[in-house]
Amino acid sequence: MTSFQRFAELCQKVEGVSGSLEKIDLVAAFLADLDESELSIASSFIMGTLFSPSLDLVIGVGPSILYEALARACGCSMEQISDMLRATGDPGLVAAAVVEKRKPIGFAAFLGGESLSITDVYQRFLAVARASGKRSQGAKVKNLQFLFSQATSLEAQYIARLAIEDMRIGVGEGGVRDALAKAFARNANDVERAFNLTNDMGLVAVSARADTLSDLSVMINHPIKMMLAQLGESIPAAMQELGLVALEWKYDGARVQIHKDGEKVRIFSRRLEDVTASLPEIVQTAKRIRADSAILDGEAVAIGKDGRPMAFQEILKRFRRKYDVEKLALQIPLHLFLFDLIYLDGKSVVDLPLTERRMLLERIAKADPSILADEIQSDSPELAEKIYRQALDAGHEGLILKNPASAYAPGKRGKNWLKIKPVMETLDLVVIGAKWGEGRRASFLGSYRLGCLDQLTGKLLDIGWVATGLTDEALADLTETFRELILVQKGMEVELKPAVIFEVAYEEIQKSQTYSSGYALRFPRLVSVRDDKSLEEADTLERVVSIYRVQRGRNDSAGSRLK
Ligand code: AMP
Secondary structure, eight states, X not given: OOBXXXXXXXXXXXXXXXXXXXXXXXXXXXXXXXXHHHHHHHHHHTTTOOSOGGGOOOOOOOHHHHHHHHHHHHTOOHHHHHHHHHHHOOHHHHHHHHHHTOOXXXXXXXXXOOOOBHHHHHHHHHHHHHOOSTTHHHHHHHHHHHHHHHOOHHHHHHHHHHHTTOOOSSOOHHHHHHHHHHHTTXXXXXXXXXXXHHOOHHHHHHHHHHTOGGGOOOOTTSOOOOOEEEEOSOHHHHHHHHSSEEEEEEOSSEEEXXXXXXXXXXXXXXXXXXXXXXXXXXXXXXXXXXXXXXXXXXXXXXXXXXSSBOOHHHHHHHHHOOSSHHXXXXXXXXXXXXXXXXXXXTEEXXXXXXXXXXXXXXXXXXXXXXXXXXXXXXXXXXXHHHHHHHHHHTTOOEEEEEOTTOOOOTTOEEEEEEEEOOOOOOEEEEEEEEEEOOGGGTXXXXXXXXXXXXXXXXXXXXXXXXXXXXXXXXXXXXXHHHHTTEEEEETTEEEEOSOOEEEEEOSEEEEOSSSTTSXXXXXXXXXXXXXXXXXXXXXBHHHHHHHHXXXXXXXXXXXXXXX
């Protein structure tokens, strides 16, 4: 049995080294030594995943449960915990510090309890996740409290981070995959493929050890990573790249992966969360599919009274709604557009070419062809251009060009699906605040709060955050520039004297109640630091609103939703 202390020591070491190869070596050496069940648990824990997707469990621990458990286990007050949190901004470090000073409660502590094993921690997390119903909050706290009362300070650090599924040690899926390949001398591509098909690192780890990776395949009721589209340069360039293409609208909706298993239907979102309960009409539609079992891929689009797609936020409301679902479904009805098939009647079809998958999809959706995304194969750029314009006129996002001969590549953003969307103008925004990074990047300001100018009042109104995606070196330079501009420090956040302008690209401007400008940027990214621009040249709220209108105008000819 491996102690959780050893796992925590590994995490500490991994957190302390900066090179990804070093991290992978450490993880590989650790995993190679474990027994089967520990291997399965630890390889998921390292990337902050607690349970296999087949268990369909969520831990459901927010800060309040976590801190209450800590306070109870260690005999300190919630105020003390919030003070420490303000100072460090890291729940893991707070847990470590609190446990370090733990006051013994009751006699159990004097008996010198057993040390925790990896499996003990996992079992407790299972109990936390399985606590449901009225008294679930109390049961969750009790189980976590038990862990904190038994844990060493270092163990507590990683128990806390696991509980909130944020390990902060710089190892993601890719890192664990490479570590498994190294630990058991397997081909990294085989490990990646197995993970993409099953989305279950524990299962992949055990199969890597047993040399049965090639046996792993798509499973019904087991969400699989979605295939993604790469941004194409232009229609002619994309057609040149692919030759004959399958042309489809890029619908303005939200991705759904539907698992139909007999009469049972489950729907997963793009992030592979189970959203079945929120989408009853999609469940009904899926039931009409003529197949014993199938995994279907498509887009759910909210159609307004005018027959045009509603704003993306409206769809999100549907996906998040847990109560009064039917009522909201009347206001925001969803229509399904299926464009792919992943699994049919007990077998994976991911390796069939798109053309064949599409034929099978058409066959099983025969009863209800309106649920199929329109698709046409062509090598004519003129036709592609025409379909692209139609999509925009109809209020959708653009065009997707797909390679008809391509397999379904789960989790891949590759050239076999190319998306074409209108290019958004960039915005020049003032940097008005920032956040210190975490772990290795704790001494850098990593993300920046942006503001636009309200010409009426002369005030800067915030419009969201951008994380720079810069190298450590560039980030260090930028931090130096901003260090002198810090006005107020509040925990991990700083307020900055407005002086620097960032040119920011984004995919879309959205209305937002979070920011004082009333708008937010979807997928913002830093294009350049506009040292050449003075504050007066920053973009105004007026410009933000006008771009928003043009963009929505594409989606809403009447313009009635603009106000
Ligand atoms: P993006 O979110 O910009 O990376 O674009 C990819 C997304 O477009 C997919 O995840 C789908 O949600 C969406 N989409 C809309 N229509 C299609 C389509 N016909 N084929 C594939 N994806 C589509």
